[in-house]
């Protein structure tokens with residue numbers, strides 16, 4: 154049961170934005186370079202960034218995005234991180250898998266090629282964008298804006314974990330849509346195209362009618378992000394910030410003083 158919860162948590166914490174082709178087999182190119190490189194740590198204002206010398210350029214860029222991301226997090230939530238945390242840039246997928254196997258107590262876990270990053274209260278893990286061309290799919294390391302948003306997305310999970318009674322999101326109940334929705338919405342990944350794709354299915358009468366089904370299927374990020382946008386637009390940022398500290402959907406509904414059916418109905422009507 155625990156492993157099941159952990160697996161669910163892992164999957165929704167991993168950046169899998171816009172992934173369709175999970176069949177491409179990533180190669181392990183780059184491993185030799187790593188065995189010759191040195192493990193280094195860069196001490197930031199609110200994080201410790203661990204990387205290999207082969208990823209010096211990536212580390213400098215990511216440090217810049219983390220610093221910028223902190224300001225964006227404070228602007229959005231009107232609150233800062235509670236504690237320092239570790240950021241690790243993994244030089245190849247094997248080393249990332251080893252970390253995730255340990256974190257989630259799943260010794261046989263093998264990540265898929267679209268899984269490149271994750272975030273919980275204590276740590277942010279990322280596969281070095283240097284190896285994305287050969288060891289990842291659906292992510293373009295040349296697209297710096299998309300990569301910056303991906304880092305910010307995970308940074309928001311770290312913030313969320315630090316302000317939630319379940320820092321690793323192991324003990325949450327039916328709020329995967331909230332956790333992912335806040336990250337997508339606050340980092341700017343709910344772009345017009347994603348929003349419109351979700352909107353089109355809702356207008357056609359498709360789409361989820363239960364909170365448990367919002368973060369499911371092809372449009373899960375569009376549904377989750379637009380639900381958070383609806384809550385933010387309707388209830389305001391202060392209420393949205395209150396939801397960050399909750400672990401159960403029932404608590405969320407109580408704060409919003411609404412039934413599940415009514416919330417879903419109002420959200421669906423917000424697309425009209």
Ligand SMILES: [Zn+2]
Nearest residue numbers: 165166167336
């Ligand atoms: Zn996420």
